Amino acid sequence: MQYRKLKLEVAVHNFQYTRAKNAAGAIAELSKNPAAKLVAGGTNLIDLMKYGVMAPDRLVDINRLSYNAIQKESGVLSIGATVTNSVAAANEMVLQYQPLLSQAMLAGASPQLRNKATMGGNLLQRTRCPYFYDISEPCNKREPGTGCGALKGYNRMHAIFGASDACIAVNPSDMNVALVALDASVQVTGPKGKRNIPIAEFHRLPGKHPELDNTLDRREVITGLLIPDNAFSKHTTYLKVRDRASYAFALISVAVALEMEETTEGTTIKEVHLAMGGVAHKPWRLTAAEQLLKGKKATVENFKMAAELAMQGAKSYGHNDFKLKLAPNSIVQALKTASGIKA
Amino acid sequence: MVENKSLEEEDNQGSSRRDFLKKTSVMTAIALTPAAAIKASDLKLDEKLADALEQVPLSIDINGQHHDLKVEPRLTLLDLLREKLRLTGTKKGCDQGQCGACTVHIDGVRTNSCLTLAVMHDGARITTIEGLATGNQLHPMQEAFIKHDGFQCGYCTPGQIMSAVACINEGHAGSEKEIREFMSGNICRCGAYANIVNAIQEVKAGGSRA
Incomplete structure (x- = not known):
């Protein structure tokens, strides 16, 4: 948002409040009341309620649910849904096995917000598109059918991949970009039981239904995240390009996870995972670029080729034209940092 | 009370x-x-x-004083402090979690009090700027802010000080760069950042803790 209205008093509509004792209780509340919402950290939801963007008539507080553990079992790191971003980012197992996740989370928000924001809540973080936030503007995500204010409006922060005529908003989370690069999955429980949703299938592209950010059922509760072991811990980088040195949303971000190998030909890339933030309605995995780099030598030439390939199909909307150049440059820079090559 | x-x-x-x-x-x-x-x-x-519009019981400890209250669910912790308990040391800046003026400690953890509901903190222990000094003796961080001119208009100062105390306690005040990164949630429109960093470094060097 560019300007803020002066507000001295709470403008939030009233609502009812329940503390859930367990997941079953939370699911029951969501099932019987379509206008109920879960609240954990609340750093995004309460903000949206102040703007009038969201107006649940009941909040179900899930902070007392016991999804606060970080564990490592049979090759998988699991992080409970109500663990805060601060706690997870500083956790020794996260730092040892999945440093990329810690780097990405520490690049997001501020220490105070990370102290409240939870893993589950960050997955559900809504776009920061100013047209979504301003209830006097049209927005298909906030009010389906009203149109998209950003398409021909001020769209500097907006998508260059996977957008539709209905919505060009981006997912604002840093954590989500790392999770996509790390092949995480989301553990949920709902009226039909438990399931694991691969992170790539969790967030969705806008298409004709930008009001849906993800594939979670309205009555489901996120209970945790699962991240499989990998051999990336020595070569990870989360590069975030933004308007301020800290505490700003990404214009472009790049998550790089590399497994390097010394061969007779020099330093080669054995395995590579790449994802970008600030470019699409969901964290954007760079599959084609990964395939190109796999087995190749870690050189700037190869990185540039991969970045060029990653940009195929990109489309800008005016104010965000600069992203067409900033994005590939950021990919190259992040790969250089992660691989440790000098040139 | x-x-x-x-x-x-x-x-x-x-x-x-x-x-x-x-x-x-x-x-x-x-x-x-x-x-x-x-x-x-x-x-x-x-x-x-x-x-x-039912009110919810809330049992909360603020600066060492216990309160048994009944509050509307929509009341933020910030509005509880300022409007209901008249603890106006905690400031309302943006009211959107973007400036840090409302920073308080909840069970020792720094938090934006504007983006959290009072009812979510039943049983919690809150420390505000009013609870930092011991009697007439200022907290070392308060002393350091005065000594180093860590403010001009003073509006962001309670939030800066609460955040600074937590920043050291968390172990995030190891260098100027680290302090700047981990104090980035507190905006100062007067631009007193250089002096704020000096104040934090002095308290850190003195080994003081909250």
Whole structure:
């Protein structure tokens, strides 16, 4: 948002409040009341309620649910849904096995917000598109059918991949970009039981239904995240390009996870995972670029080729034209940092 | 201080909000048509309206004082502190979690009090800028802010100081760069950042903890 209205008093509509004792209780509340919402950290939801963007008539507080553990079992790191971003980012197992996740989370928000924001809540973080936030503007995500204010409006922060005529908003989370690069999955429980949703299938592209950010059922509760072991811990980088040195949303971000190998030909890339933030309605995995780099030598030439390939199909909307150049440059820079090559 | 009364009861001098709502909703109904009033009464709409605005019990410790309160669910922790308990040291800047002026410690953890609901902190221990000094003896961080001119207008200062104390306790004050990164949630429009960093470095060097 560019300007803020002066507000001295709470403008939030009233609502009812329940503390859930367990997941079953939370699911029951969501099932019987379509206008109920879960609240954990609340750093995004309460903000949206102040703007009038969201107006649940009941909040179900899930902070007392016991999804606060970080564990490592049979090759998988699991992080409970109500663990805060601060706690997870500083956790020794996260730092040892999945440093990329810690780097990405520490690049997001501020220490105070990370102290409240939870893993589950960050997955559900809504776009920061100013047209979504301003209830006097049209927005298909906030009010389906009203149109998209950003398409021909001020769209500097907006998508260059996977957008539709209905919505060009981006997912604002840093954590989500790392999770996509790390092949995480989301553990949920709902009226039909438990399931694991691969992170790539969790967030969705806008298409004709930008009001849906993800594939979670309205009555489901996120209970945790699962991240499989990998051999990336020595070569990870989360590069975030933004308007301020800290505490700003990404214009472009790049998550790089590399497994390097010394061969007779020099330093080669054995395995590579790449994802970008600030470019699409969901964290954007760079599959084609990964395939190109796999087995190749870690050189700037190869990185540039991969970045060029990653940009195929990109489309800008005016104010965000600069992203067409900033994005590939950021990919190259992040790969250089992660691989440790000098040139 | 132990309070068993609802805050609204205090404000309304004994007349509870629920009763008030019941009366006003019934009066509104009567002002419509007799038929509508009878129907509203049959459906217990006054009860429903009162339920919708029900207050929730909240037991909370603020700066070492215990409070038993009743609050609306929509009340933020910041508004509880400022508007209900008259603890106006904690400032409302943006009210959107973007400036850090409202930073307080919840169970020792720094938090934006504007983006969290009071009812979510039943049983919590809150420390505000008013609770930092020991009697007339200022906290070392307060002393350091004065010594280093860590402010001009002073509006962001309570939030800066609460954040700075937590920054050291968290172990995030190891270098100027680290301090700047981990103080980035507190905006100062006067631009006193250089002096704020100096103040934090001095307290860190002195080994003081909250």
